[in-house]
Amino acid sequence: MSDAGAESLGALPVGERGRVVGFDLPPEHRQRLLEMGLTIGAEFEVVRFAPLGDPLEIKVRGYMLSLRKREAAGVRIVRI
């Protein structure tokens, strides 16, 4: 999978869908995201942001996961 045209998860608005193509995160953070099912190739949808704008909630593998924008910025994605 090419990274060309990849954006970060943190930049997506609510309602957008995307697919994970890579990570710019320290290994242990990457591992945790992977274990929660956000693997390369996984599709997700941005569901909502918290009232103060951070963290955000995504739907991945049929469940809801919330993470901070800081980590989301390190998840490279393509829109679908």
Add this chain to the structure above:
Amino acid sequence: MRAAAPAREVARHVAIAGNPNCGKSTIFNTLTGLRQKVGNYPGVTVEKKTGRFFGSHGEPMELLDLPGSYSLQVRSPDEAVARDVLLGRQADVPRPDVIICVVDASNLERNLYLVAQMLELQIPAVVALNMADVAEKNGVVIDLMGLREKLGVPVIPMVATKGVGFIELRQAVSRSPLPPPAICAQMPIVLEREVMALARSLQVAPEVARGEALLLLTLHDQALEEVAHHERPVIVATLEAQKRLRLAGFDPLSAPVEARYEWIGEVCGAALHKGSVLDAHSITDRLDAVLTHRVWGWLAFLGMMTLMFFCIFTVAQTPMDWLDGACTAFAGWVGAHLPESDVRSLLTDGVIAGVGRVVVFLPQILILYFFLGILEDTGYMARAAFIMDRLMSRVGLHGKSFIPMLSSFACAIPGIMATRTIENRKDRLVTILVAPLMSCSARLPVYALMIAVLIPGASGLAKAGIMLCMYLIGIIAAFAMAWFFKTRILKGETPMLLLEMPPYRMPAFRGVAIRMWERAGLFLRRAGTVILALSILLWALATYPKPADEHASPAEALAHSVAGRMGHLIEPAIAPLGYDWKIGIGLIGSFAAREVFVSTMSIVYNVETKGKEDIEPLRDTMIAEKRADGSPVFTPLVCIGLMVFYVLAMQCISTVAIVRRETNSWRWPLVQIAYMTLLAWIGAFIVYQGGRLLGFQ
């Protein structure tokens, strides 16, 4: 090899494992009923829940409830226990004969991740496919035969909340023989070779070697350095294997995870059919649109917190009065039936009064646990953390620290116990250190007395206003200190937040009731041990040595006692705060528990009180109390300063004991006592001296 167990009274040791929110506790509760035991694992403070149940032929089995976890690659002490039990490392628990892996059928893919790891451990497993009804309603069709075939272990569809599937589950667990799983996720061949090589070098039972090696290989550098279970050469070998894998183009931390999800993809592809997908989370979505809304979300949140505190402070009042009355009556009865002696005084003033003072808080603690249980069960807790995370991250903590701090408004002890879900050790420590700054219910009697002295006959509104200020001072101090610790002493990045937002569910009242029952037991046990011992100690300090004159008044006797002398001793230190040695005795008495201040002051000023409610005589005596120069002792500044002192000071021996246990050292409770005492002194100093500079009294 498995340690040769002494003649076992149970046929099988069964462990129940699963992700948080998969319905694991409901299955545990239904299987064991009230045949449960709650204890602790040695050395750590993770709760150990076990229970008895009977197999399909009536054979007794021991069921161990493992803490809910997402992965065996552990991040919190809770998860570490789950891993250690499954690897047979936990000293007091035999390696389980069978694991019941509970999975949420409506969230199968991610739930299967832990199952994938379990299957690698070579322990016979049974998969309990819980919430089969929810999955069906969501339009998910699961091909059971296909799933069994792909997983290679028995799969039991269940609806635990409705009691469906338990007969089949018992049968599956009782089946004999129960072979270890034959299937698990295939690792890339390069990785598999390293795993096997490392496994051979490990000094562990052959059946766990592969699982153990895989876990080691997937640890990041820092975690590897902290591994204590293996010899140094093993760590070095692991680091070298990781280096070789990286050179071969495999990230040792990610490759196994990706291999497992690939396998899960195959399993789900074959066994999971998403039919006409109805909106899976429609009710949850609609509720979240309100409960995490930027306006309504806050209102709902504030409303819920208000309701909780309203119940804690008002609904609990009646049973608290009963308990208080019962204690007073019991002390009176003992007093009437024993001759005047030290023993009588020890029983009535020391034991019954001391333990009673703590036991009266039981209703509040039960109500707190009722609410926390409901909030947790319904899934709202995750939303509270979601809403609060931004604020908490400002001081370097995360949303999960919010619940312990909230609980600490009722009592710091459950609050500190609730920090166990915080993964990062430093964050957990910071949360523990600041939690007692939140005004707990034990401070209420002190606030009530001091407000009465400050403004006799204050209106309800004025009282509430002053109270609220005290709560705010505590909150601000807690956040400021959290920031201070996080940026100066326990430096660390703001931790990562990964929070599952489970669908809203009806709470399991039975489970909530069981938890309340357990908490009550733990609380009363503590009251019967630590508090009892300290009450006796405190009584002795306030009683001995006795004055030579037998007809000395209680106040003179107290002045003559060790406690009285200590009051004199600390007078120079508290004089800048405007306190005399009599208040000093009150402060010393409150070291064990804040609310003791009220009863100590009654003794100091020789006031007869009937129960806690009746503070008027004491109030009037305190207002009339004069210094040597004739000026009143309890000026407004002294009253406010005292309240601020009580907001900030660490005066609770039970909290000290629990912090010692939770942090496993005396270092942190001592740090906590030191910094909070200093903070309290500075706070009271600023109020008193600052107020005087501004011309107040």
